[in-house]
Amino acid sequence: MATHELLDQDLCHRALVGRDARFDGRFFVCVKTTRIYCRPVCPARTPKRENCAFVPSAAAAEAMGYRSCLRCRPESAPGTPAWAGTEASVARALKLIDEGALDEGSVGQLAARLGMGARQLHRVFVRHLGANPQAVASNRRLLVAKQLITETRLPLSGVAAAAGFQSLRRFNDAVRTAYQRSPSELRRASRDAHAQASAAISLRLSYRPPFDWDRVLTYLGGRALPGVEQVEGQVYRRTYQLGGSTGTLEVSHQPERRALSVRIEGEGPLPVRPLVARVRRLFDLDADPAALALALGGDPLIGPRLARAGGVRVPGAFEPFELAVRAILGQQVSVKGATTLAGRVIQRCGTLAPWAHNGLTHLFPSAGALAQADLSGLGLTGGRIQALKGLAAACAAGTCDLKPGASLEDSVARLVALPGIGEWTAHYIALRALGEPDAFPASDLGLRKAAGGGTVLAASVLERMAEAWRPWRGYAALLLWTEPVLERAVSTAA
Known part of the structure; x- marks a missing residue:
């Protein structure tokens, strides 16, 4: 073999x-x-x-x-580790595959989005994963289906759709080939199949320890979108609208299992695979603490911070468009001020949720709705309104795709081409919304001050210093931003 x-x-x-x-x-x-x-x-x-x-x-x-x-x-194993920095095209491809890029699209189309040929993509997949892109996509569909079969009461037809299978026959054939049992036989044999008494779906998503849950939750809680997101106690909740489904999800920590527990409740066909992919990105579950320690542990500035952090993660974004809007609203204002402005935009442009509980009342406005909305009277400057509407119009028209690009530089270039988005905002969006681990907003005042020990460094000096932190500059940025003794140095827009 x-x-x-x-x-x-x-x-x-x-x-x-x-x-x-x-x-x-x-x-x-x-x-x-x-x-x-x-x-x-x-x-x-x-x-x-x-x-x-x-x-x-x-x-x-x-x-x-x-x-x-x-x-x-x-x-149930943790996702493919973010050795992504050494072959970033594989990591970007995996993110797109998890969101369904190969459920209906072709390998050629996926490769084009990554700025390479189909043969080149095939080669790097075989080299790093031991299988071609289609095989990886098929396997991921199968493993999600297996988890839904054994851990939920979702009807098997719903399992097939949620996992990304295009037909029930393909689903049945794939499961029987892989496990030598039919889906119904697998469910009967599972100890977890009858564990859930409600229509909601609950899944466990594994990670590599350590995981600083409190730090991530505090960061997300301070930036929660009013009516859309909520952090209460040790639980994160939010509304979602994805495909033909709307609903809520709830995330809590199970440290003894080295996993997060995700509860999904919704109307319409549940798009479980993309929902799970977004939760993994939001909580950075595919981070590799060992790789980070190897790359950053010996650095005199970042190493001690990493050691104290105990499992640092870059809080991501469930919906990239939301994060991009939030980043624009946060330009030159405090975190609290940006949250207030976001709440006003959601109240005016968002959609009332068909339910209202636990403070979750709205769905975040779509790009099309925001592009057409009247944003006057919300406390926004004319430039900020122009930037928001320009972003929304580009996303609605499909000319701005808030998904991983061919490279970090490509993603940043696409963003700065939009009005009102500069290098800082573009790198911040790339870091949190697109999951680019090497994104680094070097012009950020907080970073420049933290890296200088209280003295504000020139952005060019910080950029040269940060070369030693590649390909994990984003984690270095987060450590500089969130160290407790340096909280006052954090960028007001972060």
């Missing part, structure tokens, strides 16, 4: 023997004698070294004819 060139097979086996949770999701073990693949934390008896082969993704194992372990459940 072929082994993967980027994996040290002996090191993987030592991690398997030690059940080292830090490697969960970084590789999978294929057991030749059983033809089953497992996570490195699987509680089953450790197979002999000669019976193991290690691959970098579940898709690679599936492509070699291995079946998913029903005990350790590979669908």
Whole structure:
């Protein structure tokens, strides 16, 4: 059997023997004698070294004819780690695949969005993931379906649609091929299938520890969109509108399981895969603390901050358009002021939710609604109104696609081409909304002051200093922004 060139097979086996949770999701073990693949934390008896082969993704194992372990459940493993910095095109492609780019679109179309050819995309996928883009997309659909089958009461037809299958027949065939059981047989065999008594869907999303839940929740809570988002106690809640579905979701922490618990309640066909992808991005669940420690731990400025942070994550955005609007509203005003302005925009332009509970009353306005709205009398300057309407019109027309581009530079260039969006705002949107880990708003006053120990550095000086933090400059920025002793130095717009 072929082994993967980027994996040290002996090191993987030592991690398997030690059940080292830090490697969960970084590789999978294929057991030749059983033809089953497992996570490195699987509680089953450790197979002999000669019976193991290690691959970098579940898709690679599936492509070699291995079946998913029903005990350790590979669908529950943390997502592909953000080694993304070393081959960023793979990371950007995975984000688009998770949002359904290959459910109906082609590999060629996906490659074009990433600024490369289909053959080149195929090569980098095989090199880093051990499988081609279509195989990865198929595997991700399958693993989401498996999780919905075993953890929810969603009807199997709903599972197929939610996981991104284009027909019930393809869904049934894929499940039977992968697990040697029909979907209904898998559900009957699952201990979790009857755990949920309501129509809501509850799922667990794993991460690599440590995870500084309190820091992320505090950051999001201070910037929650009135009526749309809420942080109460240790729970994050929000409304959503995605595809033909509207509803609410609730996220809480399960540290003993190294996972977040997500509860989704909605009307219409639930788009579970893109909802899960957005929650993962919002809480940066695919971050790799070990890679960050290796890259930043020895830096005299960032290293001590990283050590104290205990699992830093970059709080992302559930909906990129929301974050872009929020970033424009936050230019040159305080966090509280930006929240107030956002609340006024939501009240005037948003849609009343068909329910009202827990303070969640509105759906955020669509790009089309905001482009056509009268924003006078809300306390916004003429320039700010022009910037908001320009962004909204571009998004509504499809000329501005708030999704990962071919590169960070490409994403920033697309944004600064819009009126009222400069380099700072573009990098901030790229960092939080597009999940670009190397985005770095070097002109930010807070960053320049924090990096200078109270002395404001020139932006050019900070840019040169930040070269040592690539490809994780975004994490360095967050650490500089959120250190408790430096809170007063944080940019008012951040």
